[in-house]
Amino acid sequence: MKSLKGIYAVTDEVLTPKSTIVKQVEEALEAGAKVIQLRDKSSTDDKLEPIAKSLQALCDQKNATFFINDRVQLAKKIGADGVHVGFSDQTVKETREEVGEKMLIGVSCYGDIERAKQAVKDGADYVAFGAFYPSKTKPKADVVSKEVISKAKAELNVPVCVIGGINRKNINEIVDFQPDLYALVSDIFESESIKQTVTELNELISKSE
Secondary structure, three states, X not given: OOOOOEEEEEOXXXXXXXOXXXXXXXXXXXXXXOEEEEOOOOOOHHHHHHHHHHHHHHHHHOOOEEEEEOOHHHHHHHOOOEEEEOOOOOOHHHHHHHHOOOOEEEEEEEOOHHHHHHHHHOOOOEEEEOOOOOOOOOOOOOOOOOXXXXXXXXXXXXXXXXXXXXXXXXXHHHHOOOOOEEEEOHHHXXXXXXXXXXXXXXXXXXHOO
16 A cells, blocks of 8 residues: 655646656655645646656656546546545545545645545545645635644544645644645745755654654
């Protein structure tokens, strides 16, 4: 079973352009990222398919877990490890019916524990909460209380993912709440050295474990 723990690197249309995305993700994996998500809101499935296949193959090589954001049909077509669905996408129940029992499903729950409980009941394999800090990639996202992490850990029996504005300067504040997955976009893919950034993030997490 592939892991749902550790650094979760999420791609971005601007920060990981199609010309370099595979190399950038490879660097993140080599430094110890455990989960990758392909997130692209504007390209067609056809344009993304070869990239998705390459990223899935890379994740298989590195024993990492590969998710595609929103695009259930593409995830099914290429045999991705998982699909991540947001609030405006189809429900977890609909997604589970579509992808079957084997594919992993992650779901955005923002600051809503009740939504997370329902998602788990409907078949979600992990739940994501955030944003915890103002986020460059989602500037309109509401900032939620870190207490939601503790509540989720206490009340849910699936991995808890944190996302939204997390970086090397503030991750210590999050680590204390012991989430399972730390999803980052800008801090990893804007940095001069992806490998160094992921290595530093892993060190910061492991110090508190």
